[in-house]
Amino acid sequence: MDFSWTEEQIQFKKKVVQFAQQELQSNLVDLDRREEFDREGWKKCGDFGLIGLPISREYGGGKADILTTICGLEALGYGCKDNGLIFAINAQIWACEIPILTFGTEAQKQKYLPKLCQGQLIGAHAASEPDAGSDIYSLKTTAELQGDKYILNGTKNWVTNGPVADLNIVFANVAPEKGKRGITGFLVEKDFPGVVMNRKISKMGLRTTQLGELVLENCQVPVENRLGREGAGLAIFNHSMEWERGFILASAIGTMERLLETCIRYAKKRQQFGQAIGKFQLVSSKIVEMKLRLETARSLLYKMGWLKHIKKTAISEAAMVKLHVSESWVQTCLDAIQIHGGYGYLTELELERELRDALGSKLYSGTSEIQSQIIAQMMGV
Numbered sequence: 001m002d003f004s005w006t007e008e009q010i011q012f013k014k015k016v017v018q019f020a021q022q023e024l025q026s027n028l029v030d031l032d033r034r035e036e037f038d039r040e041g042w043k044k045c046g047d048f049g050l051i052g053l054p055i056s057r058e059y060g061g062g063k064a065d066i067l068t069t070i071c072g073l074e075a076l077g078y079g080c081k082d083n084g085l086i087f088a089i090n091a092q093i094w095a096c097e098i099p100i101l102t103f104g105t106e107a108q109k110q111k112y113l114p115k116l117c118q119g120q121l122i123g124a125h126a127a128s129e130p131d132a133g134s135d136i137y138s139l140k141t142t143a144e145l146q147g148d149k150y151i152l153n154g155t156k157n158w159v160t161n162g163p164v165a166d167l168n169i170v171f172a173n174v175a176p177e178k179g180k181r182g183i184t185g186f187l188v189e190k191d192f193p194g195v196v197m198n199r200k201i202s203k204m205g206l207r208t209t210q211l212g213e214l215v216l217e218n219c220q221v222p223v224e225n226r227l228g229r230e231g232a233g234l235a236i237f238n239h240s241m242e243w244e245r246g247f248i249l250a251s252a253i254g255t256m257e258r259l260l261e262t263c264i265r266y267a268k269k270r271q272q273f274g275q276a277i278g279k280f281q282l283v284s285s286k287i288v289e290m291k292l293r294l295e296t297a298r299s300l301l302y303k304m305g306w307l308k309h310i311k312k313t314a315i316s317e318a319a320m321v322k323l324h325v326s327e328s329w330v331q332t333c334l335d336a337i338q339i340h341g342g343y344g345y346l347t348e349l350e351l352e353r354e355l356r357d358a359l360g361s362k363l364y365s366g367t368s369e370i371q372s373q374i375i376a377q378m379m380g381v
């Protein structure tokens with residue numbers, strides 16, 4: 001077993017950290033307050049090559065293998081504090097580019113991937129509905145073939161990137177009588193007739209990512225924009241969830257490392273009762289727990305990366321990464337606030353925002369309870 005990075009990967013990681021620290025230092029407290037998406041930051045990430053990192057060169061991507069991709073995203077989380085921007089990038093890579101790369105026709109790949117990879121197009125993945133969350137296969141959006149077009153009707157909420165998206169991967173049922181075997185994917189451009197992006201939804205954290213409700217009212221989608229065959233939606237959704245759950249939180253590893261370093265610095269500097277607070281075991285043990293969580297989360301992530309590198313199916317591992325990294329990230333934020341005492345509670349210290357951002361990770365891409373259920377099922381329980 002070899003855990004070492006190559007010299008190129010080490011240099012790449014350094015370059016990404018440097019880029020993020022120098023170029024993505026927007027006025028985040030303000031952006032968060034105003035719930036604003038950092039378009040300029042997005043463009044810079046596109047120009048740097050981060051938005052299409054794992055996609056092959058022929059479709060405009062960075063052609064990074066999956067381990068190098070993890071390395072780059074981890075570095076992004078370390079160097080950039082805008083978890084909302086990072087979430088938007090991850091949603092684009094795992095839930096939009098990867099499904100098109102895997103299931104798209106050659107024409108679809110040529111049409112959409114280069115622009116998605118360069119950040120010129122923003123993509124979204126619209127599966128969840130008001131009454132179909134964890135029970136996603138009960139979705140009610142329908143698609144009916146009429147001539148050379150499908151007519152889609154339904155409402156999708158929780159569409160990450162939705163209000164700024166140019167392209168939505170929409171899941172709809174072409175044969176509701178067949179249940180989940182009728183679910184089909186569609187590539188729905190924002191200007192197709194019948195597409196209404198209803199509203200920007202306000203949320204607790206990840207406020208710099210835009211979240212919207214997509215309403216499809218007799219929406220006309222050309223047949224050539226069906227993603228995969230009719231009924232393949234289930235396979236597309238499951239495939240994209242395996243990648244998304246496995247890697248959407250790679251950046252959180254970098255974030256946790258940055259928070260750990262912040263806490264170590266503070267624990268060594270802050271004096272109470274005539275000594276550095278880090279000398280109190282109740283404080284240092286929190287830092288030890290942070291380190292332990294970081295390293296266990298990182299090990300799970302790297303193992304997931306290695307499994308995909310050797311092209312293995314890793315459903316249970318993906319669920320474990322998602323569950324462990326999200327729970328670890330939340331606890332790390334709570335510990336970081338506690339170590340900073342009252343100061344940790346202040347907006348200006350930017351730790352409370354980290355906590356609000358981290359909490360979302362226990363919900364999106366399947367809640368922690370759903371990840372636990374998958375892991376239990378895979379063990380035959």
Ligand SMILES: Cc1cc2nc3c(=O)[nH]c(=O)nc-3n(C[C@H](O)[C@H](O)[C@H](O)COP(=O)(O)OP(=O)(O)OC[C@H]3O[C@@H](n4cnc5c(N)ncnc54)[C@H](O)[C@@H]3O)c2cc1C
Nearest residue numbers: 125126127128133134158159160360363364365366367369
């Ligand atoms: C920030 C954010 C971004 C998102 N982005 C997207 C997106 O881009 N595209 C998209 O399609 N969706 C997106 N979602 C939606 C997300 O996938 C759903 O919120 C999630 O799947 C849970 O569905 P729900 O909110 O309807 O909760 P419910 O399914 O109603 O769950 C409510 C509670 O019941 C629990 N529960 C439900 N079923 C079970 C069970 N079988 N066993 C144990 N517990 C159970 C859940 O864990 C939860 O605690 C996003 C969500 C968030 C918070």
